[in-house]
Amino acid sequence: MRTFEYTRADALETAVALLQGDPSAAPLGGGTTLIDLMKCGVADPSRLVDLTWIPGHDAVEADASALRIGALCRMSDVAAHPEVRRRWPAISRALLLGASQQLRNMATIGGNLMQRTRCGYFRDPSFTECNKRDPGSGCAAMHGENRGHAVLGTSEHCIATYPGDLAVALTALDAVVHLLGPDGSRTLPVDAFFLLPGETPQHEHPLRPAELITAVEVPASACAARSSYLKVRDRVSYEFAAASAAVGLEVRPDGCIADARVALGGVATKPWRERDVEAALTGRPASAAVFREAAELAAADARPRRHNAYKVELARRTVERALLTLSATREDEER
Ligand SMILES: Cc1cc2nc3c(=O)[nH]c(=O)nc-3n(C[C@H](O)[C@H](O)[C@H](O)COP(=O)(O)OP(=O)(O)OC[C@H]3O[C@@H](n4cnc5c(N)ncnc54)[C@H](O)[C@@H]3O)c2cc1C
Ligand code: SF4
DSSP states (O other): OOOOEEEEOSSHHHHHHHHHHOTTEEEESSOTTHHHHHHTTSOOOSEEEEOTTSSSSOOEEEOSSEEEEETTOBHHHHHHOHHHHHHOHHHHHHHHTSSOHHHHHHOBHHHHHTOOOOOHHHHOTTSOOBTTTSTTSOBHHHHSOOTTSOSBSOOSSOOOOOOOSHHHHHHHTTOEEEEEETTEEEEEEHHHHSOOOTTOTTOOSOOOTTOEEEEEEEEOOHHHHTEEEEEEOSSSSSOOOSEEEEEEEEEOTTSBEEEEEEEEESSBSSOEEOHHHHHHHTTSBOOHHHHHHHHTTTTTTOOOOTTOTHHHHHHHHHHHHHHHHHHHHHHHHHO
16 A cells, blocks of 8 residues: 555645645646556655645636636536637537546646656556656557557657647637746746657656646637647547547638637647648638648657557648638638
């Protein structure tokens, strides 16, 4: 049996102080990732600092310029929020397509952003090779089963896929992550919040010791208001993405695209912004031919391994279908 202490924090500042005083302590949100990892022997914190009893930080606030989501909001509450559904639909959709209703009722937004890879070698300590779990030990996935692994952003040290959905939508929509640590508060663009594995796959975020996520802020924009999230997976529910795309379009009255947002999930080591695809869409007619041509630019630097070459084509088709569906949905609404 693993023993650990459990403490309820009454304020984020208290939680930071508790974490600072005990470097092997970990913050606890809904526990849907952390408790799993403790059970399978991957995480072994000496103390859990429960954030979920802290008052405040669980509100969704929207004004003319931005959406602000407290780190302690539950996934299901954010997904169902009327303003999120209306003005940032990709975020609502990404949340709804993740996990199960029971998990979404438990899981917090802060914990969601910090979820770990589903690489089977990482999650099973009986495999001794895993640089993410045990730096310098090797990577079993490199020569093992890697059908679900990443084709973008990989290194010779790790090819684990970033598994989450929400962060893909946040990346497409230029979200900012708010943090609080012993040295005060700061913000990071969501793209910078996720690190490439490089030579140190054990470092997934540039968080300083005892630093906590306090909120996520997403700017309001025409692209955000006309956005969507498409997730392709082996079964239709309760499954991680084989590939996913968060897309947003601002279309001028003449039918040309004024602004476009595209990010990929399920195929990369972090949420993957596709700026070349966005550039290929911008200024051109919002047509099936343009969507197809632009989508061909997705996953351009892909490095497939033995079992996952299918993800390159799947990523491109997912982008194309997401754009087509988004475009068709709005035309239907305008009729
Ligand atoms: C069966 C199953 C299926 C799933 N399917 C999907 C899916 O399809 N798509 C998807 O996106 N996700 C999926 N998930 C993952 C799920 O979304 C995450 O488990 C959940 O969002 C984590 O939130 P939590 O509050 O429970 O985090 P916790 O488990 O409490 O914490 C996760 C990590 O975040 C840290 N942490 C928590 N809060 C903070 C904070 N405020 N600041 C800094 N660090 C913090 C913890 O220390 C821990 O390391 C699935 C999970 C399960 C178990
Ligand atoms: S892909 Fe990354 S997480 Fe998976 S075994 Fe290799 S080093 Fe570990």
